Amino acid sequence: MKITNGMQEFFLSKIKEVLPKNISLIDTVAEVLDISYDAAHRRTSLKSKLSLEEAIKLSRHFNMSIDKLYEVGLQNVVAVEKTLIISSQEDLEIYFKASYENLKQILVMKDSEIIYSAKDLPIFYTSSDNILSRFKMYVWLQLLSENQNAVAFENFAPSVSLVTAASSLGELYANLKVTEIWDVTTINSTLKQIHFYYKSALLTETMALQLCDDLRELIESIEMKVVNDPQYQLFYNELLLMNNTVLVKTPVIKTLFVPYTILSYYKTSDTETLVQVDKHLKRQMRNSKLLSTAGKKEQRIFFNKMYKKIDALRYLIEAENVLDFE
Numbered sequence: 001m002k003i004t005n006g007m008q009e010f011f012l013s014k015i016k017e018v019l020p021k022n023i024s025l026i027d028t029v030a031e032v033l034d035i036s037y038d039a040a041h042r043r044t045s046l047k048s049k050l051s052l053e054e055a056i057k058l059s060r061h062f063n064m065s066i067d068k069l070y071e072v073g074l075q076n077v078v079a080v081e082k083t084l085i086i087s088s089q090e091d092l093e094i095y096f097k098a099s100y101e102n103l104k105q106i107l108v109m110k111d112s113e114i115i116y117s118a119k120d121l122p123i124f125y126t127s128s129d130n131i132l133s134r135f136k137m138y139v140w141l142q143l144l145s146e147n148q149n150a151v152a153f154e155n156f157a158p159s160v161s162l163v164t165a166a167s168s169l170g171e172l173y174a175n176l177k178v179t180e181i182w183d184v185t186t187i188n189s190t191l192k193q194i195h196f197y198y199k200s201a202l203l204t205e206t207m208a209l210q211l212c213d214d215l216r217e218l219i220e221s222i223e224m225k226v227v228n229d230p231q232y233q234l235f236y237n238e239l240l241l242m243n244n245t246v247l248v249k250t251p252v253i254k255t256l257f258v259p260y261t262i263l264s265y266y267k268t269s270d271t272e273t274l275v276q277v278d279k280h281l282k283r284q285m286r287n288s289k290l291l292s293t294a295g296k297k298e299q300r301i302f303f304n305k306m307y308k309k310i311d312a313l314r315y316l317i318e319a320e321n322v323l324d325f326e
Helices: 005-018 025-033 037-044 052-061 066-070 089-107 131-144 160-173 188-199 205-228 271-286 296-322
Strands: 113-118 178-182 232-236 246-249 254-259 265-268
Touching (some): 005 025, 005 052, 025 037, 025 052, 089 131, 089 160, 131 188, 131 205, 178 271, 188 296, 205 232, 254 271
Parallel strands (some): 113 178
Antiparallel strands (some): 113 246, 246 254
């Protein structure tokens, strides 16, 4: 990606704004980039171009979004930061801890909220010390690990520190102001995972049925949140499928997370993009039913769809065991 003079000038001006008046921009650029004074002077005077790597290094040093580089010149380009690629228990633990620290910062800011377009069950609901949460960890690591050896769920042993990190994240999410948008398929992937690993003989019938029970308990707890938690809003969209996009809104900054693998996200604070996504999500909400104000009948219709799906999987597992002709 070529950096134009206009982009570089604007980017450097934003850095200069955060520098104390007695600190030289040239000296600062030279120090951060580990280059000579003359080389830094050529960049600040626009006689030499900043490389993208240098721009990233400067943005990180000043805790400034690299998106500032693109606010002039290329309106159709959005700079993104990638979250960690997960392939091991250690990576997953780091992921949970980083998510915890990010949410902790949001929790202390008044009028902050998370909007979650839930294609799957939000990860925070399966971040605790129960069988369903351990099963989800098992599935993620089976799908993401470079080691393709199939391991039975009963032989999967997450570390104590991993379970603790997951539980801390789940507890924190429960105290945030959250808006979730679900469609009728949000629960499907978890149901499919239970059935797949049961059919693959990596999950016993007893454990598969226990997972169905745990999933039902989770949906029951969400139904209670809809009724009793004023900080929680659940929208039911009957027209569109969700995509696991997460928009974090604080009085200071907005951040968008867009999935590119199962648990990894592209992260951006690009102003124009955030305005567009915010409008898009609000449009989705206008075309959805807000279950907390929809009345008991609408709430029961929605949650009964979830319960019937779970019951159908239970019946399927039990029937396959009874009708085993082999």
